[in-house]
Amino acid sequence: MNPLKRLREDTERRELAGLRRRLRPRSADHDGLIDLASNDYLGLSRDPRLIEGAVRAVREYGTGSTGSRLVTGTTRLHAELDERLAAFCGAAAGLAFSSGYLANLGAVATLSGPGTLVISDQVNHASIVDACRLSRARVQIAPHRDTAAVERALRDRPEEHALVVTDAVFSVDGDLAPLAELHRLAREHGALLVIDEAHALGVVGEYGRGAAWASGLAGEPDVVLTLTLSKSLASQGGAVLGAPEVIETLIDTGRTMIFDTGLNPAALGAALAALDVIESSPELPARARSNARAIVKIAESHGLESSVPDAAVVPVFLGEARAALRGAEICAEQGLKVGCFRPPSVPEGRACLRITARASLNEVELTGLDQGLGAVAQAVAP
Known part of the structure; x- marks a missing residue:
């Protein structure tokens, strides 16, 4: 049997259903x-300040980070971005990844695992969905923004440990998660709350510090933030922000940090320049x-x-x-x-x-x- 025949037939079915995707440069x-x-x-x-930040970083460090963050891939720019992102969002510590997708995979999979319950909103981003699948934890999908369902899942779980995972702003409907109530439930039941700030950073809260900040959750030790640099910061990459214990665990055991090449200098320079612009505007x-x-x-x-x-x-x-x-x-x-x-x-x-x-x-x-x-x-x- 020709394995490509099945792929061609699947493509034809997607075409008829209006579900073909095409790259359009x-x-x-x-x-x-x-x-x-x-x-x-x-x-x-296209802001000249971000372009200059990217160019300046490339001139100093070259075009690539040259290795994983644990080998040669952490520059002074990485350390500066880790610190500035954490300070901007009100977190204790931060760790930059090469994409927001990998930040979500790393945070959810590393902080859960066997013997953990992960509760994920029904319309969370695909990176969270994939993180749940890779976590080896028991995953329960909660109806969209349904805090009662989250409470039942936390209350009735047999597992000792739990994570509640949600987008801050959902990527299609554009609505905001009930973060304050989710945090109350997570704390009451001894769970971590993981919030993906991808579509909130730069738009929600004072100076665009994000939805966690706007909800009064900045700096809470049982709150973990993930974010991307590719939206409001007009760069590329991602980060996880949280308590020092969270960041130390990711450095020691987070596979998407340990085995991935560090973020490139141009992206670092642009993101740092974007933070300057946002703080001044x-x-x-x-x-x-x-x-x-x-x-x-x-x-x-x-x-x-x-x-x-x-x-x-x-x-x-x-x-x-x-x-x-x-x-x-x-x-x-x-x-x-x-x-x-x-x-x-x-x-x-x-x-x-x-x-x-x-x-x-x-x-x-x-x-x-x-x-x-x-x-x-x-x-x-x-």
């Missing part, structure tokens, strides 16, 4: 389209959130279903996968680049355009979005 200016799809929430990816997070609210109003004015944004992510629900594909095509025809999310990234019947609000969006771009979503509503609205 873009130009530096997003092919002339208004960028409403990227995670560049603060509009810093406290208006940026509020501007991103304001633009997100404006996008929701535009969508609703055309009769399109959306949700109240807690950060910079705005979904526009169109139903079936093909409707979302057509909606994204219409937006491109109108000069707009938007995200198109289909199963398995979202449940069946909840395919959507995922629109992201940059702090740097202007009135001309919002007017263009108004026209584009109007055309979508006329053509494919459910």
